[in-house]
Amino acid sequence: MSKLENKIRILYIITGLTPGGAELHLSKIINNLSLNEFETVVCSLTLTNDILQNIKDTASSVYLLDGRKKSHFIKIILKVRKLIKIVNPDIIHCIMFHSNIVGRIAAFGLKKVIISSIRTKLIPNKLGNLFDFISQPLVHYYFVNSNAVGKFISRYGIRKTKINVIENGINFNVFFPTKSKESIRRELGLPHHPILSTVANFKAQKDYPTIIKAINLLKNETEFTYLIIGKGLRFEDQGHRIKQLVKHYNLNNVIFLGYRDDIANLLSITDIWVSSSIYEGQSNSLLEAMAMKLPIITTDIEENREIVRHNKEAILVPISSPHLLAQSINLLLEDNQLAKSIAENAYLRVKKKYNQKDKITKLKNAYYHIYSQIKPS
Secondary structure, X not given: OOOOOOOEEEEEEEOOOOOOHHHHHHHHHHHHOOOOOEEEEEEEOOOOOOOHHHHXXXXXXXXXOOOOOHHHHHHHHHHHHXXXXXXXXXXXXXXXXXXXXXXXXXOOOOOOEEEEEEOEOOOOOHXXXXXXXXXXXXXXXXXXXOXXXXXXXXXXXXXXXXXXXXXXXXOXXXXXXXXXXXXXXXXXXXXXXXXXXXXXXXXXXXXXXXXXXXXXXXXXXXXXXXXXXXXXXXXXXXXXXXHHHXXXXXXXXXXXXXXXXXXXXXXXXXXXXXXXXXXXXXXXXXXXXXXXXXXXXXXXXXXXXXXXXXXXXXXXXXXXXXXXXXXXXXXXXXXXHHHHHHHHHHHHHHHHHOEHHHHHHXXXXXXHHHHHHHOOO
């Protein structure tokens, strides 16, 4: 028998369905909610559909709107408002900055429970900040993926009683390689050198130039291949700048793989996982690297320190520090024992603290609680 008499109908509003952390997290949620207890509808504000395949069989409906320009703002709000009336959801769960604002305004006066997911420490601009601040009273609950993000948004006047921390997690039942290391290397045409990799889209936040500069500092010291796994997004694409920098330094050991849906396979051939993010919410790709028992180098920011400890589960370096990043890469390439220790510690920590099943259960319990407030049994 279902835990509830009726299904909880949730309308998810998201900026797009590109293969980023927030979008892939949404697909995990939808694919792990019981179809007996939840009915999920997805509204993307843009026509991006990279991960549509991931959710189309479990979401009851998916709507793609054509919000390509700022001038479409009012038009998109009206479309979303019409959709809310048609779907008549119990809960509206907005994910990402633009969809948070659109969802709040579109639902004004319709007496719907609004959840805003804040998944990164970012206020895009002064105008966006103003819209966000004005519309905050329309939000009933804020879901964040780290304590750091929770503290960040509380500084913008959001009451702590509204904030619910639900961290990211790994599904260890499905996140594992499906091919041998040798076959993966052969498919990619990789030499038998150590492999460094970064899994991140081409956003300024990810600060690829710092890694490229570090790679340049090492190019005459040791042989390795650096894999860049990610792509540019519709609203933010630093890809041209990154590729120009690689060309400027004449780095023949850098390979752009674009978006891939076989991350576990690529991580299985990786010797060192590297990240230079200036800020995060909570990094899914960091958790994935930990789950694959990789030596990790990442930035010494509050969001990462919640997950890993310096010289325990990772080497932490200051942001925008290519020389220190290069030294850390060299250290792990030379000190096999340290690399092995960091990798093993990282795996034990992610296995203990970041199991996706626990996080989905916490999310479902939050939905149950909210639903009980609006439709008591």
